[in-house]
Amino acid sequence: MADIESIISSISACAKEPTKDDVIYLEECSITGYKNIFEEGVFIDLLSFECFSMKCLKYNYNRMSEKDGNKRHRFYLNIKKKKKVLDKIEQSEITNLNLNSEGGFKESKVYKYEYNYAIYDFETNIFIPLEKVDENVKRICTSIINHKNEIKKKEELSKWVNEIKESKYAKNLKQLDNIKIKNENLECAICKAKTNLWLNLSDGYIGCGRKIYNYGGGCLNNEEGAALKHYYESGKKYPLVVKLGTITKDGEADVFSYAEDENDSVIDPYINIHLEKLGINILNLKKTEITTLEKEINENKNINFSSILDKNIEPVCEQGKIGFINLGNSCYMNCALQVLLSIKEISYKYINNIPNFLLTLNSDTNKTYNDLFLQYAKLCYMLFKKDYINKKKEFIKKYKQECFNKNIITNYDSDIDDENCISINPFMFRNCINTKSYIFNNFSQQDIYEYLSFLINELIDNETNIFDRILSSSTICKNNKRGFEKVNNGVCDLVSNESSENNES
Ligand SMILES: [Zn+2]
Structure with a gap:
């Protein structure tokens, strides 16, 4: 003792x-x-x-x-x-x-x-x-x-702030003369729908809102919304539309810009003037419809991924098929990683070499969280080894059970809380890449192709280094020519406990 x-x-x-x-x-x-x-x-x-x-x-x-x-x-x-x-x-x-x-x-x-x-x-x-x-x-x-x-x-x-900006088309918006909108019997010019109507602030055209995937929208005849179609048909000159029923007398309104360089909800600080020109006095208006923002909040509150899948498709979560958490504008990185990681032969090569990567890492000059090989191998490990998935499932099951026992309804489909889903949070990998590239060292949107080729180059460029590193180390069994898969000190339980699945690779 x-x-x-x-x-x-x-x-x-x-x-x-x-x-x-x-x-x-x-x-x-x-x-x-x-x-x-x-x-x-x-x-x-x-x-x-x-x-x-x-x-x-x-x-x-x-x-x-x-x-x-x-x-x-x-x-x-x-x-x-x-x-x-x-x-x-x-x-x-x-x-x-x-x-x-x-x-x-x-x-x-x-x-x-x-x-x-x-x-x-x-x-x-x-x-x-x-x-x-x-x-x-x-x-x-x-x-x-x-x-x-x-x-x-x-x-x-990196908090994912949805910021609505002033439209650059608002200040000098072109408005046609002699257009007067009567505030009665408003309907879509094409399908005669009476809700979700959008008024073009330039020419007074009224039509249904655009179609949004998994959201609805569009005209009653199931075609693209008349308001958006009209924007194209009129030569893309009049980009700003306002949703009828969302305008309040304080001048708040749900304005959307169809302009290709905006294509988003926007703020029109001159909405009073623009509406007045069309014959609408906002003092007579009150809000009756929910705004895009309110709609999105509702949608986000009730986010359920099964609803965006076809009815006969079951969500999967198993080895090799796990989602990555979006860290805020990091979907390009996640896509690139999913593509690269899906090549099983390469992924298992990395997994099998984890002990070697770790044992040969020069602790004076580098840390595990900053070593590209270890960090890439770690993602492979989380994605392909049963134990990470099982432990995460175990955790969620236990927590769910506790909620169930206390009669609490929680939303497990949310992708926001890393703990509520079987997922991989690639934050450590991103930080590791950030130390190696100034281009990706920010929270902006990036090009997936650029990222993928950067990543492949990094891994290939350094391949010689990693072989040197493993070969020159005294910790590794040098006689093993089959890709440095064995370590000389004891059983390698990091990779050997699922040997049958390794054979699949
Ligand atoms: Zn319509």
Whole structure:
């Protein structure tokens, strides 16, 4: 039996305080993607501050001991995060389309988090509660837990804000003379529909709104909305339309721009003047229809992905078929990754080499979360290994059950909460790429082709480096010519526990 007192007294020598330049991921293993919400939690190396799951500790311990020989990387801060369903649930009003910010769309708060911290000693397999460790170690753990990464701050900025801008066509909008709209018997010029009518602010044409996928819209004869058709037929000269029934006497109105460079809801600051020219006095108007924004909020509140699929299609979630979380304008990256990752032969090559990538990573110059090969392999791992999927399913099932027991209805189809769906959150990969490319180091929309070719080039350009890295390492069995798949120290349980599925590749 190990002497706990002597173990506790040796932690200090194997731990250091993080500086503000250190990057610390507290939520997810940088190798397997295991999360702190999973049963065993995550483990933060008290010297390198890298985040691991239990099954990676052996490799980390070995590679670090090999390097400095004094086995200092034996202690880890274990973080377990529990999602507890609240007893009392408050409803909040949604007033705009912003995600997770004031007034914006968010899941009503039905849970809170509870954290459990301990020091884990890899050598003796003992967990030591934080209350028992000395003041120095306590202080170090507190600064790790409260560490604010520069990366985190940037993530904060990525909130997906749906901002409605002033239309550039509003100020000098061309309006035809002598057009007077009577505020009675308004109907679509084509199909005679009486709701969802859009008035062209230039020529007074009234027609149905455009068709929106999974939304409805369009004319009663199932054709494209007359208002949009009219925009094209009249030579794309008159882009601004206002939805009848949304105009209030305060001058608020749902204005849409069909102009190709806008094609969005817009603000028309001159709406009073524009309507007056068409013979409409807004003081006589009151709002009767819901606006596009209100419609979108309703839609978002009730988002259900099964509704956009054909009736006989079942959503799948299994090995090789998992969605990626949109991090805010990152769909181009997700598409490129899904394409590349779908090539099973390559993906399994990466998975099988995870232990090698980890064992040969130069810990003086690089970190696991910044190594392109490890980070790419990690995505392959999460996508193709059953254990990540199963652990995530387990977590959701448990939480759902708790909600069910307490009679709480939650929306599990939401793609916003990473925890409510079997999904992959590629934030660590994106941060890794961001350190290598200034082009993609922002939250703007990008071209998928450009990203895909950048990624392929990065992986190919560095392939020689990775082979050199693996060949020159003493940790790896050099006699194995079949793609460096075995490690010489013990069974490689990171990749071997599902050997039958590897044969599929
Ligand atoms: Zn119509």
